[in-house]
Amino acid sequence: MQKIMTEIERCKGCYLCMANCPKEAIHLSGKVNHKGYEYIEVDQEKCIACGSCYQMCPDFVFSILV
Amino acid sequence: MKCSVPASVKYDHTFCQGCAQGIVNRLIGEIMEELGTTEKLIVTTDVACGAMNVDFWDFDTIVGAHGRPIPTATGVRKVRKDCLSLAHLGDGAAYNIGMAETMHAAIRDDDVMALVLNNCVFAMTGGQTSATTMLGQRTTTSVKGRKKSVEGSPFHVEKALGDMDIAYLARGSVDSVAAIRKTKKYLKKAFEKHKNHEGFCLVEILTPCPTNWGLSPVDSMKRIREQVIPEFPVGEFIDRGGNE
Numbered sequence: 354m355q356k357i358m359t360e361i362e363r364c365k366g367c368y369l370c371m372a373n374c375p376k377e378a379i380h381l382s383g384k385v386n387h388k389g390y391e392y393i394e395v396d397q398e399k400c401i402a403c404g405s406c407y408q409m410c411p412d413f414v415f416s417i418l419v
Numbered sequence: 420m421k422c423s424v425p426a427s428v429k430y431d432h433t434f435c436q437g438c439a440q441g442i443v444n445r446l447i448g449e450i451m452e453e454l455g456t457t458e459k460l461i462v463t464t465d466v467a468c469g470a471m472n473v474d475f476w477d478f479d480t481i482v483g484a485h486g487r488p489i490p491t492a493t494g495v496r497k498v499r500k501d502c503l504s505l506a507h508l509g510d511g512a513a514y515n516i517g518m519a520e521t522m523h524a525a526i527r528d529d530d531v532m533a534l535v536l537n538n539c540v541f542a543m544t545g546g547q548t549s550a551t552t553m554l555g556q557r558t559t560t561s562v563k564g565r566k567k568s569v570e571g572s573p574f575h576v577e578k579a580l581g582d583m584d585i586a587y588l589a590r591g592s593v594d595s596v597a598a599i600r601k602t603k604k605y606l607k608k609a610f611e612k613h614k615n616h617e618g619f620c621l622v623e624i625l626t627p628c629p630t631n632w633g634l635s636p637v638d639s640m641k642r643i644r645e646q647v648i649p650e651f652p653v654g655e656f657i658d659r660g661g662n663e
Binding site for chain 1: 421600
């Protein structure tokens with residue numbers, strides 16, 4: 354079930370979401386977006402939809418769906 | 420809990436990696452949605468990084484003279500009493516260049532709201548020492564660290580305005596999820612007071628500047644937690660009740 358929607362083209366690779374995720378559900382994807390930043394990926398299984406990444410992200414990458 | 424960034428602020432902005440302007444913009448957008456005043460906010464920004472917000476949100480925006488968004492926003496409020504008037508500025512504008520304007524707005528208890536993003540440096544011009552640069556902090560104009568004997572002590576807004584008869588004074592931070600939620604409460608309270616014409620409201624937010632601090636975004640947040648907050652305590656300092 355998809356709990357988080359990410360708009361990876363907005364990501365600037367600050368990784369504040371990774372540092373603040375309580376379940377360590379966010380990791381590096383190993384791919385880069387058109388801006389040239391290595392963006393993140395969310396493990397939807399580990400995610401508890403707490404909204405920490407939504408709160409911390411300065412670039413509006415995340416939307417909580419549940 | 421479903422949540423998504425308000426459309427009024429959801430733009431692909433060009434602030435640096437890890438800059439907290441995006442977080443603050445989202446908070447403003449969310450509060451405006453909650454208060455139902457998205458169409459009624461007029462922002463006056465300073466000539467600095469914050470001026471780029473002209474392109475990054477839907478609010479009507481004026482770029483004031485450098486350091487003088489507060490008197491400009493006061494004028495806006497005087498002629499448009501039905502609208503909210505926010506002065507959006509940084510620590511260099513509020514406490515260095517526009518110190519006189521900040522102090523006199525507080526002395527007169529002007530009907531205006533000021534939002535100061537304090538990142539301890541002049542960010543857009545390349546990271547020079549500002550009034551709130553901490554002792555020992557290295558900047559491009561204090562390469563060996565700020566010294567009290569040379570550049571003086573950091574400026575604390577709660578000490579300068581703490582005894583004044585103003586409506587609201589608070590300081591928040593964006594270093595963690597809990598801090599952001601608290602900051603949103605302060606901001607919302609200030610906007611509500613401003614909406615009720617209660618007087619001068621100033622909210623300062625401690626933000627990182629990873630580019631000029633020479634740190635990664637995650638380390639910048641750690642620095643706020645470990646070094647900046649002990650120097651600049653967060654919390655509410657003035658909360659005057661009632662409509663004066």
